[in-house]
Amino acid sequence: MRATESNIIKRLIKVTGVLLVVLVxxxxxxxxxxSSGSSLTxxxxxxxxxxxxxxxxxxxxxxxxxxxxxxAALVGGALSLGGLVFQALLxxxxxxxxxxxxxxxxxxxxxxxxxxxxxQFPGITLTSFGASLATLILILGISAGQSILRKNALLLSxxxxxxxxxxxxxxxxxxxxxxxxxxxxxWLMGDxxxxxxxxxxxxxxxxxxxxxxxxxxxxxxxxxxxGKDMAQSMGVNIRRANLVLLLVTSLMVSACVSQCGLxxxxxxxxxxxxxxxxxxxxxxxxxxxxxxxxAYMVLCDLLARAIPQQGELPAGVITALIGAPLFIYLLKRxxx
Amino acid sequence: MTVTPVWxxxxxxxxxxxxxxxVPVNPRRVVALAPNITEIVYALGQAQRLVGATTYSDFxxxxxxxxxVGSYVHLDLERIVALNPDLCIAIKDGNPIATVTRLESxxxxxxxxxxxxxxxxxxxxxxxxxxLQAENKAKQLISxxxxxxxxxxERIAQADHRPKVFFQIGIAPIVSVGTxxxxxxxxxxxxxxxxxxGNIAYPRYSKEQVLGMLPDIIIVTSMAREAAFERIRNxxxxxxxxxxxxxxxxxxxxxxxxxxxxPRLVDALETLARLIHPELFEDSL
Numbered sequence: 001m002r003a004t005e006s007n008i009i010k011r012l013i014k015v016t017g018v019l020l021v022v023l024v025x026x027x028x029x030x031x032x033x034x035s036s037g038s039s040l041t042x043x044x045x046x047x048x049x050x051x052x053x054x055x056x057x058x059x060x061x062x063x064x065x066x067x068x069x070x071x072a073a074l075v076g077g078a079l080s081l082g083g084l085v086f087q088a089l090l091x092x093x094x095x096x097x098x099x100x101x102x103x104x105x106x107x108x109x110x111x112x113x114x115x116x117x118x119x120q121f122p123g124i125t126l127t128s129f130g131a132s133l134a135t136l137i138l139i140l141g142i143s144a145g146q147s148i149l150r151k152n153a154l155l156l157s158x159x160x161x162x163x164x165x166x167x168x169x170x171x172x173x174x175x176x177x178x179x180x181x182x183x184x185x186x187w188l189m190g191d192x193x194x195x196x197x198x199x200x201x202x203x204x205x206x207x208x209x210x211x212x213x214x215x216x217x218x219x220x221x222x223x224x225x226x227g228k229d230m231a232q233s234m235g236v237n238i239r240r241a242n243l244v245l246l247l248v249t250s251l252m253v254s255a256c257v258s259q260c261g262l263x264x265x266x267x268x269x270x271x272x273x274x275x276x277x278x279x280x281x282x283x284x285x286x287x288x289x290x291x292x293x294x295a296y297m298v299l300c301d302l303l304a305r306a307i308p309q310q311g312e313l314p315a316g317v318i319t320a321l322i323g324a325p326l327f328i329y330l331l332k333r334x335x336x
Numbered sequence: 337m338t339v340t341p342v343w344x345x346x347x348x349x350x351x352x353x354x355x356x357x358x359v360p361v362n363p364r365r366v367v368a369l370a371p372n373i374t375e376i377v378y379a380l381g382q383a384q385r386l387v388g389a390t391t392y393s394d395f396x397x398x399x400x401x402x403x404x405v406g407s408y409v410h411l412d413l414e415r416i417v418a419l420n421p422d423l424c425i426a427i428k429d430g431n432p433i434a435t436v437t438r439l440e441s442x443x444x445x446x447x448x449x450x451x452x453x454x455x456x457x458x459x460x461x462x463x464x465x466x467x468l469q470a471e472n473k474a475k476q477l478i479s480x481x482x483x484x485x486x487x488x489x490e491r492i493a494q495a496d497h498r499p500k501v502f503f504q505i506g507i508a509p510i511v512s513v514g515t516x517x518x519x520x521x522x523x524x525x526x527x528x529x530x531x532x533x534g535n536i537a538y539p540r541y542s543k544e545q546v547l548g549m550l551p552d553i554i555i556v557t558s559m560a561r562e563a564a565f566e567r568i569r570n571x572x573x574x575x576x577x578x579x580x581x582x583x584x585x586x587x588x589x590x591x592x593x594x595x596x597x598x599p600r601l602v603d604a605l606e607t608l609a610r611l612i613h614p615e616l617f618e619d620s621l
Contacts, residue, residue, distance in 0.1 A: 034414045035412050035414045035415050035418075036415050036417070036418030038413045056417060056418060059417050059442050060414055060417050060418060063438075063441075063442060064413055064414045064417060065414070079498045080503070186410060191410075193410075193413070193434075194413075194434050194435070194438070196438055196441075310391060310404065310406075311391065311407065311410060311412065312412070313404050
């Protein structure tokens with residue numbers, strides 16, 4: 001037992017070290033490329049502040065690109081972690097906040113919050129959280145009739161709830177001619193373009209405690225993967241673990257959605273990738289998903305900015321272009 | 337003691353939303369955050385001050401060559417900042433408030449205007465004229481607009497009827513213009529009755545509703561090209577009992593004259609008046 005403990009710690013250090021480097025590299029690439037041009041030397045000058053005379057470059061680097069890449073990293077990490085937790089709790093490798101319709105529910109809540117004139121924090125985040133919880137209960141309720149873990153029942157309810165949420169969103173958008181909803185179409189596909197430092201910091205203060213709580217349940221998630229009875233016999237309070245993890249994850253997802261809109265499939269791609277390389281141990285998977293998911297999101301957002309000649313794509317377009325085909329592949333493989 | 341060069345002098349101004357700010361006395365790097373602002377700056381003869389405009393700023397043609405900073409509803413913050421502007425001119429309806437706030441946090445002054453009908457377009461021309469040291473040109477532009485409006489008004493006063501106009505700005509779904517829009521104002525000034533008058537700014541209609549209102553004239557604005565124009569016209573021409581079809585009065589107009597409150601609203605007014613009351617303009621066509 002001792003040997004495996006220290007073995008885990010060694011692997012943990014190695015994995016987090018490598019991924020931290022990857023994340024930092026992604027952040028640097030994200031910082032160096034933008035719609036006004038891209039140059040690593042400019043970034044270097046900015047970093048070393050050797051040519052502090054160029055205040056335009058400084059503003060672009062520190063006040064426009066930096067908040068944006070940090071926001072992308074945070075949201076990417078949170079959404080990957082969200083996917084990982086859902087997959088463990090529901091014991092379904094295809095569960096993910098977006099696919100299950102939880103993100104769609106949060107979006108409805110956020111739009112209602114916007115229409116009611118609430119501020120971003122805490123107003124819109126709370127309406128968004130309320131709606132995401134309602135959606136979660138709805139999905140679990142629908143699929144609970146048949147044994148709770150029947151994979152297809154769960155996914156199908158998610159798809160239907162998602163379709164319903166899109167319809168409600170379009171209904172709300174059509175019924176109002178509110179100028180505050182002008183940008184809604186962009187936001188619905190995931191938009192990181194307006195990330196400012198203040199919002200990013202508030203989001204970080206909000207998400208980091210969620211990360212910590214989930215970390216505390218790493219071992220519990222490992223045991224739960226072995227089955228309910230097994231976990232209970234090992235002293236896990238399944239009800240409480242489920243409740244805490246679902247609540248915290250929904251809170252995390254709603255905070256991201258109310259800030260950046262609907263970004264899908266990140267919570268599918270990243271946990272799958274790491275399970276492939278690292279195996280099923282959540283003590284490794286949790287930090288890996290946060291760091292790797294952050295780097296992935298930064299790079300997806302970078303593609304969203306870099307691909308179009310004019311303007312930019314919503315970041316959610318890129319994540320869906322990558323994630324949806326992977327989902328289909330995984331679904332096909334799991335149902336031969 | 338250091339002397340501030342003339343071009344770097346600042347002064348306090350109040351924009352059309354009543355917000356006070358410090359701007360250069362002689363702004364030399366201006367970014368226009370909407371197509372109609374670009375048109376106003378060009379009309380004032382101050383294009384040399386412009387360093388950037390939004391994606392669909394296509395009038396006058398020279399504006400198309402300006403560096404672009406995204407569309408007016410989805411501005412690209414980084415491109416704006418990269419142009420190092422000493423002044424941005426924004427519109428109240430359309431430019432996202434979040435982007436404006438962030439520009440201001442970078443100490444880039446954003447002067448907001450709210451052109452939404454003929455009167456406020458003239459106000460905007462005057463205020464932007466003062467802002468860009470072109471007050472005389474602004475006065476001249478405005479008096480020219482007023483004269484042309486006066487000419488139209490005198491002719492329209494002789495009209496003996498007000499035809500019912502359905503003004504279509506969206507093809508699918510069919511969208512028209514309510515009372516609180518500049519197109520409504522133009523329709524009424526051009527001597528017609530706007531069938532979509534009402535509280536909703538941009539009401540949607542089903543084909544059935546439009547047919548039921550028996551429009552005398554249908555005017556469709558579209559960015560589409562010739563082939564699409566034909567299709568839209570033929571679509572309405574299926575309904576032979578419609579007064580507008582019986583008298584062949586379905587007109588299609590380029591949308592960029594009608595989709596932005598710019599100095600060209602007067603051109604739009606003259607165009608509309610001639611379409612609606614050709615009998616009053618026979619001598620001047």
